[in-house]
Amino acid sequence: xxxxxxxxxxxxxxxxxxxxxxxxxxxxxxxxxxxxxxxxxxxxxxxxxxxxxxxxxxxxxxxxxxxxxxxxxxxxxxxxxxxxxxxxxxxxxxxxxxxxxxxxxxxxxxxxxxxxxxxxxxxxxxxxxxxxxxxxxxxxxxxxxxxxxxxxxxxxxxxxxxxxxxxxxxxxxxxxxxxxxxxxxxxxxxxxxxxxxxxxxxxxxxxxxxxxxxxxxxxxxxxxxxxxxxxxxxxxxxxxxxxxxxxxxxxxxxxxxxxxxxxxxxxxxxxxxxxxxxxxxxxxxxxxxxxxxxxxxxxxxxxxxxxxxxxxxxxxxxxxxxxxxxxxxxxxxxxxxxxxxxxxxxxxxxxxxxxxxxxxxxxxxxxxxxxxx
Amino acid sequence: xxxxxxxxxxxxxxxxxxxxxxxxxxxxxxxxxxxxxxxxxxxxxxxxxxxxxxxxxxxxxxxxxxxxxxxxxxxxxxxxxxxxxxxxxxxxxxxxxxxxxxxxxxxxxxxxxxxxxxxxxxxxxxxxxxxxxxxxxxxxxxxxxxxxxxxxxxxxxxxxxxxxxxxxxxxxxxxxxxxxxxxxxxxxxxxxxxxxxxxxxxxxxxxxxxxxxxxxxxxxxxxxxxxxxxxxxxxxxxxxxxxxxxxxxxxxxxxxxxxxxxxxxxxxxxxxxxxxxxxxxxxxxxxxxxxxxxxxxxxxxxxxxxxxxxxxxxxxxxxxxxxxxxxxxxxxxxxxxxxxxxxxxxxxxxxxxxxxxxxxxxxxxxxxxxxxxxxx
Numbered sequence: 001x002x003x004x005x006x007x008x009x010x011x012x013x014x015x016x017x018x019x020x021x022x023x024x025x026x027x028x029x030x031x032x033x034x035x036x037x038x039x040x041x042x043x044x045x046x047x048x049x050x051x052x053x054x055x056x057x058x059x060x061x062x063x064x065x066x067x068x069x070x071x072x073x074x075x076x077x078x079x080x081x082x083x084x085x086x087x088x089x090x091x092x093x094x095x096x097x098x099x100x101x102x103x104x105x106x107x108x109x110x111x112x113x114x115x116x117x118x119x120x121x122x123x124x125x126x127x128x129x130x131x132x133x134x135x136x137x138x139x140x141x142x143x144x145x146x147x148x149x150x151x152x153x154x155x156x157x158x159x160x161x162x163x164x165x166x167x168x169x170x171x172x173x174x175x176x177x178x179x180x181x182x183x184x185x186x187x188x189x190x191x192x193x194x195x196x197x198x199x200x201x202x203x204x205x206x207x208x209x210x211x212x213x214x215x216x217x218x219x220x221x222x223x224x225x226x227x228x229x230x231x232x233x234x235x236x237x238x239x240x241x242x243x244x245x246x247x248x249x250x251x252x253x254x255x256x257x258x259x260x261x262x263x264x265x266x267x268x269x270x271x272x273x274x275x276x277x278x279x280x281x282x283x284x285x286x287x288x289x290x291x292x293x294x295x296x297x298x299x300x301x302x303x304x305x306x307x308x309x310x311x312x313x314x315x316x317x318x319x320x321x322x323x324x325x326x327x328x329x330x331x332x333x334x335x336x337x338x339x340x341x342x343x344x345x346x347x348x349x350x351x352x353x354x355x356x357x358x359x360x361x362x363x364x365x366x367x368x369x370x371x372x373x
Numbered sequence: 374x375x376x377x378x379x380x381x382x383x384x385x386x387x388x389x390x391x392x393x394x395x396x397x398x399x400x401x402x403x404x405x406x407x408x409x410x411x412x413x414x415x416x417x418x419x420x421x422x423x424x425x426x427x428x429x430x431x432x433x434x435x436x437x438x439x440x441x442x443x444x445x446x447x448x449x450x451x452x453x454x455x456x457x458x459x460x461x462x463x464x465x466x467x468x469x470x471x472x473x474x475x476x477x478x479x480x481x482x483x484x485x486x487x488x489x490x491x492x493x494x495x496x497x498x499x500x501x502x503x504x505x506x507x508x509x510x511x512x513x514x515x516x517x518x519x520x521x522x523x524x525x526x527x528x529x530x531x532x533x534x535x536x537x538x539x540x541x542x543x544x545x546x547x548x549x550x551x552x553x554x555x556x557x558x559x560x561x562x563x564x565x566x567x568x569x570x571x572x573x574x575x576x577x578x579x580x581x582x583x584x585x586x587x588x589x590x591x592x593x594x595x596x597x598x599x600x601x602x603x604x605x606x607x608x609x610x611x612x613x614x615x616x617x618x619x620x621x622x623x624x625x626x627x628x629x630x631x632x633x634x635x636x637x638x639x640x641x642x643x644x645x646x647x648x649x650x651x652x653x654x655x656x657x658x659x660x661x662x663x664x665x666x667x668x669x670x671x672x673x674x675x676x677x678x679x680x681x682x683x684x685x686x687x688x689x690x691x692x693x694x695x696x697x698x699x700x701x702x703x704x705x706x707x708x709x710x711x712x713x714x715x716x717x718x719x720x721x722x723x724x725x726x727x728x729x730x731x732x733x734x735x736x737x738x739x740x741x742x743x744x745x746x747x748x749x
Binding site: 085 | 426450451454458483679681725726733
């Protein structure tokens with residue numbers, strides 16, 4: 001119990017210092033906002049949305065307790081964050097600190113910003129704690145000293161036998177680390193996708209607003225972002241939803257524009273556009289698109305660039321459509337419930353489940369992606 | 374089902390395309406660009422009226438076919454569409470063949486389909502260009518085929534084409550690949566090679582890339598040398614069925630295995646979604662290895678991957694292919710293969726890479742089994 005309490009206190013301390021990154025007036029928060037648009041290719045508004053709304057600094061105590069309960073125990077926890085959305089390093093670090101007071105963190109080479117700033121925030125916090133206190137600035141009688149913890153950025157991980165190694169990356173990266181560190185206890189989290197289900201009784205307008213709120217954060221680059229939307233019913237209902245989603249995305253994108261689209265992403269979008277124009281229809285705005293296939297044989301993966309692929313579906317047809325994607329489904333968002341949703345849940349039993357509009361806000365009770373490689 | 378008028382239009386267009394192929398194969402003056410465009414635009418108008426995916430794409434792009442004078446103005450149907458929708462001017466009841474993609478990289482449920490109401494135009498296109506570039510000095514006396522026989526793979530356009538070739542040669546042929554067992558009969562290949570050596574008759578070996586690699590791995594101690602005048606044609610990717618080998622290595626591997634000069638080894642570029650093929654021209658003394666020559670009834674443009682607009686010759690883009698022989702499906706096919714026009718043909722430069730992942734969302738390259746350029 002003491003051990004779990006210590007874990008919780010380490011996680012809480014991390015979330016406490018992370019608030020500085022959320023605050024645009026804090027030097028660290030300011031630096032994050034300056035550096036992240038370049039490395040993430042999100043728009044400044046997209047970065048603000050990520051830091052302001054999706055940096056999980058306010059996790060409830062019971063969720064932190066659940067995170068610590070789920071975590072393992074290890075003398076040292078090594079973390080590789082090679083492919084993730086920018087704010088995800090906070091949960092990765094929290095999971096590691098729930099596991100061990102000693103964490104070695106190898107951040108993404110492409111996007112090391114929040115990892116660097118979080119470690120700096122922890123160091124500055126520790127320095128304040130170490131500083132001599134004046135008689136007027138004393139810790140309250142009931143407060144405890146901060147829990148001992150050591151978080152270090154490293155260029156490469158080197159886990160000892162029995163250490164935990166948490167890898168967040170493409171599946172091949174997870175496999176590579178498994179081969180390189182056979183004696184470590186590896187917890188791997190690969191890439192994934194989100195699937196949204198609009199059930200038969202759901203209000204289409206509400207569902208579209210909620211789905212848009214799930215698509216926009218991180219420009220759909222997270223494994224919790226919905227890429228496919230299955231609308232229970234026939235093609236007319238799917239079309240009505242697609243049109244509503246198009247409008248909702250247009251409205252939301254006016255406030256939070258999509259970030260940079262580079263040449264390769266542009267090429268993927270161009271191909272998807274032509275494909276959907278031939279197969280069904282394609283509704284495109286300056287910062288998003290909605291593809292509709294009214295009679296789907298298969299689901300083509302849309303580029304991760306605020307592009308939703310909408311199809312009509314029934315419980316009887318969903319298995320055939322989703323079978324190929326099932327192992328990659330990290331979350332299922334739903335408006336309403338019913339037979340179609342049950343089928344999707346059965347296909348992806350380890351996926352997180354969320355109401356539509358909350359897909360990007362899973363409880364802080366473990367890794368966002370509960371599928372483990 | 375096609376109306377009588379539609380069926381008649383389709384048949385007339387097929388006849389005209391076959392006449393076009395015949396004229397160019399007979400060494401008639403090269404068809405002028407106007408004639409190609411004229412015929413292509415007639416096929417395009419037919420497809421705009423009768424092939425729903427093509428019609429939807431061109432409608433979405435507001436293509437004014439009645440005013441179009443240049444087939445280069447027509448958007449290409451992405452190859453992906455062949456696995457998402459039926460691409461045909463006719464009803465399924467009229468299919469005489471449905472060629473399907475292998476499904477090894479996309480998953481069995483997502484196999485692309487190319488339905489055929491008639492295979493006559495396909496056959497003429499394949500034989501005409503094959504005769505020019507694969508057997509320019511006359512049909513080979515024998516054939517060794519490292520691919521599945523059409524009886525075992527009735528929906529494989531490659532098997533169909535290879536069987537068409539050997540039938541047209543009226544030559545003894547042996548087939549050495551069992552697709553379901555995925556077994557290559559290396560000893561049988563060696564026996565066929567020995568028979569050819571004994572008869573002193575040149576052989577053409579026809580096979581898929583992965584079959585040649587499997588053969589290479591299975592023939593230690595076996596003598597595969599072929600008589601003088603023999604040659605080999607290799608096609609297709611590896612699709613995870615064997616180790617991957619670069620194109621120059623593959624040519625050297627085949628040449629070494631069969632005792633051939635490297636110039637006697639040619640590669641083909643074809644796909645289920647097309648009715649015509651491209652070959653390296655080395656056997657015909659046209660062009661160099663690595664440059665693929667399209668037939669006169671086909672046009673290949675390198676287009677910008679983002680704008681899909683044609684690029685200047687020499688620029689690298691993705692291949693948009695106009696295949697006149699695709700009368701009942703899609704005249705203009707948009708591939709994701711990177712190409713560059715050079716020396717009268719195209720160089721193949723691999724598939725257009727997907728976007729660099731910037732998060733943990735699934736990337737298309739991962740689905741296709743390619744490196745997603747994730748960090749290591």
